[in-house]
Amino acid sequence: MELYSYGDHAAMIAFNQPAHVELTHLLLQLQSYAWQIPGVINALVGYTTILVEWDPVSADPELIMKNLRDWQSDGKKSRSTRHWQVPVFYGGSDGPDLNHVASYHHITPREVIALHSHRPYPIYCLGFSLGFAYLGDLPAVLHTPRRASPRIRVPKGSVAIGGHQTGIYPSDSPGGWHIIGRTPIRLTDPMQDPPVSYAPGDTIEFVPIQRPQDLNS
Amino acid sequence: MSDIVVINPGMLTMFQDVGRVTAEQYGASRGGALDFRLYSLALRLTESQTANDAVLEIVSGPVSLVPTNEILVAVTGANVRSPQGLIPDCTGFWAPANQPLVISRPKASRAYFAVHGGFDVQRVLGGRGTDFRNHFGGFLGRALKPADRLPILASPPPKLPHHRWRHCNLSESPNYSGPLRLRFTWHHLVNDFLPSQQDQLIGTTYRIDPHSDGMAIRLQGPPLNVRHGDEFLSQPVLPGTIQVPPEGKPIVLLAHRGTIGGYPPIGHVIIPDLWRAAQLAPGDSVSFVAISLAEARQITRLAYQTLATAITYSTPQGFIDP
Numbered sequence: 001m002e003l004y005s006y007g008d009h010a011a012m013i014a015f016n017q018p019a020h021v022e023l024t025h026l027l028l029q030l031q032s033y034a035w036q037i038p039g040v041i042n043a044l045v046g047y048t049t050i051l052v053e054w055d056p057v058s059a060d061p062e063l064i065m066k067n068l069r070d071w072q073s074d075g076k077k078s079r080s081t082r083h084w085q086v087p088v089f090y091g092g093s094d095g096p097d098l099n100h101v102a103s104y105h106h107i108t109p110r111e112v113i114a115l116h117s118h119r120p121y122p123i124y125c126l127g128f129s130l131g132f133a134y135l136g137d138l139p140a141v142l143h144t145p146r147r148a149s150p151r152i153r154v155p156k157g158s159v160a161i162g163g164h165q166t167g168i169y170p171s172d173s174p175g176g177w178h179i180i181g182r183t184p185i186r187l188t189d190p191m192q193d194p195p196v197s198y199a200p201g202d203t204i205e206f207v208p209i210q211r212p213q214d215l216n217s
Numbered sequence: 218m219s220d221i222v223v224i225n226p227g228m229l230t231m232f233q234d235v236g237r238v239t240a241e242q243y244g245a246s247r248g249g250a251l252d253f254r255l256y257s258l259a260l261r262l263t264e265s266q267t268a269n270d271a272v273l274e275i276v277s278g279p280v281s282l283v284p285t286n287e288i289l290v291a292v293t294g295a296n297v298r299s300p301q302g303l304i305p306d307c308t309g310f311w312a313p314a315n316q317p318l319v320i321s322r323p324k325a326s327r328a329y330f331a332v333h334g335g336f337d338v339q340r341v342l343g344g345r346g347t348d349f350r351n352h353f354g355g356f357l358g359r360a361l362k363p364a365d366r367l368p369i370l371a372s373p374p375p376k377l378p379h380h381r382w383r384h385c386n387l388s389e390s391p392n393y394s395g396p397l398r399l400r401f402t403w404h405h406l407v408n409d410f411l412p413s414q415q416d417q418l419i420g421t422t423y424r425i426d427p428h429s430d431g432m433a434i435r436l437q438g439p440p441l442n443v444r445h446g447d448e449f450l451s452q453p454v455l456p457g458t459i460q461v462p463p464e465g466k467p468i469v470l471l472a473h474r475g476t477i478g479g480y481p482p483i484g485h486v487i488i489p490d491l492w493r494a495a496q497l498a499p500g501d502s503v504s505f506v507a508i509s510l511a512e513a514r515q516i517t518r519l520a521y522q523t524l525a526t527a528i529t530y531s532t533p534q535g536f537i538d539p
Contacts, residue, residue, distance in 0.1 A: 004405035005402070005510055006405070006455070006485060007402060007455060007486075007487070007513070008402065008457075008485065008487045008510070008513040008514050008516075008517045009488065009514070009517065010455055012405070012452075012453075019450065031242075041239075042238050042239070042242075043242070044241055044242065044453035044476055045242075045453070046450075046451065046452040046453045046477060047450050047451065047452070048452075049453065050453070051452070051453035051454075051455065053238075053455060056488060056517045056518060056521060057518050057522065057525075126243055126244035126476075127244050127451070127453070127476040127477025128475040128476070128477060129244055129350055129351055129475065130240070130243055130245040130348075130351045130353075132244050133244075134451065171350075171352065172352075188243075188351075190341050190342050190348075190351065190353040191341065195240070195245075195342055196243045
């Protein structure tokens with residue numbers, strides 16, 4: 001664990017190891033700890049780093065840095081983690097890039113769906129937009145380079161693959177990942193506290209569902 | 218009940234406040250007024266009790282507004298034309314009922330309009346500002362449109378007597394001629410960049426790219442030939458972080474950035490210089506000045522303290538011709 005100043009009112013703690021779920025739980029413990037230090041106003045978790053920000057006027061940077069340096073993991077999870085099943089309409093107009101991902105890997109769209117669904121993806125961190133989860137452990141056979149030019153508008157709920165990552169766009173936004181499906185469920189609600197049900201350390205599983213019109217055929 | 222009716226919202230006018238830093242753990246960005254200095258002055262000139270009122274951030278004028286009742290308002294960063302005459306930048310004044318206030322184009326890039334008591338827009342995730350990426354906060358999560366009615370919170374009457382104006386001892390407009398010097402501290406992994414690249418960052422005068430917005434200031438200039446591959450793992454970033462993307466043109470992140478960034482940072486602009494940077498327009502020039510961490514912390518603390526202790530005083534109204 002290494003601690004660095006980060007600009008005029010923050011510090012970054014970096015763990016020199018690959019991203020993995022145990023490290024995420026360590027970062028979450030450290031996040032809870034950081035929130036308790038007087039003067040700290042924000043603590044953001046990344047894959048292998050945490051950024052701690054303090055009040056630039058009233059906080060004592062040296063004292064906060066000392067507190068962070070003195071932190072010791074108690075080995076306990078900061079909270080219990082949950083597993084979320086997210087229903088997905090794969091392909092068709094909901095997943096316009098499913099065929100591209102399949103042909104890129106010389107497999108069928110059906111195989112992409114089978115490989116992508118029914119497996120637990122750990123949430124490493126939230127960022128980019130409200131509720132956007134950076135998920136890990138996408139099978140290597142599905143790693144697909146990002147689109148050459150990003151879409152101006154990726155519809156809300158889109159499930160996508162970008163490089164070695166997969167994720168869900170919780171709101172309409174620009175995006176450069178390949179869209180392979182869409183979930184009909186609402187992922188965020190800014191009027192609720194918390195506005196996002198899932199959190200880093202949880203796992204997400206994609207569950208293929210049938211469109212109503214497909215059930216009749 | 219007192220409202221402000223929007224006649225002409227200009228190209229882009231939206232609510233902002235100090236931002237919602239606690240929402241960042243959920244992936245939203247803090248947002249908030251980009252020029253915190255002019256935002257704070259607007260609150261002082263309207264005798265704000267909260268230091269976190271929602272105000273209008275005006276990116277392009279003219280903007281035309283009509284109060285339904287006589288009310289104390291202030292504009293910072295632009296002049297105002299009322300039926301009585303011209304009101305100079307950074308003035309708190311009584312706006313008469315049912316008469317249009319025309320806020321001119323901002324002198325730099327952003328101007329602020331505050332009302333005594335603050336606007337009555339809903340607090341979402343701890344803030345009243347507009348999150349235009351996630352479409353919530355402010356007025357229905359969007360920029361203002363003609364005929365919007367903006368409600369004002371009820372509050373005790375202000376101290377400023379009618380027929381007087383309020384000014385602020387910090388209200389002189391900053392000078393934006395010549396390259397704006399952005400003071401910064403190096404990132405701890407700056408040695409991932411070659412010494413020649415570090416020298417290039419501080420020796421170059423950059424121009425503001427037209428694609429800059431509230432998320433980031435993009436810079437035009439000779440590219441830094443960065444050697445990092447695509448192995449960089451995304452990590453949390455703050456407003457002020459200077460990132461270097463593969464094409465080598467530095468980006469300075471602002472308050473509406475995504476909370477996680479995928480490009481290597483090279484440095485961090487100090488907070489008060491970000492307030493100035495928010496007033497840059499496409500084509501303006503900037504340069505970077507490296508300072509020590511101790512200096513950075515001291516300058517930033519002092520900048521906030523100076524704002525917090527800004528003195529206001531009143532003078533008789535002094536319209537310049539009708």
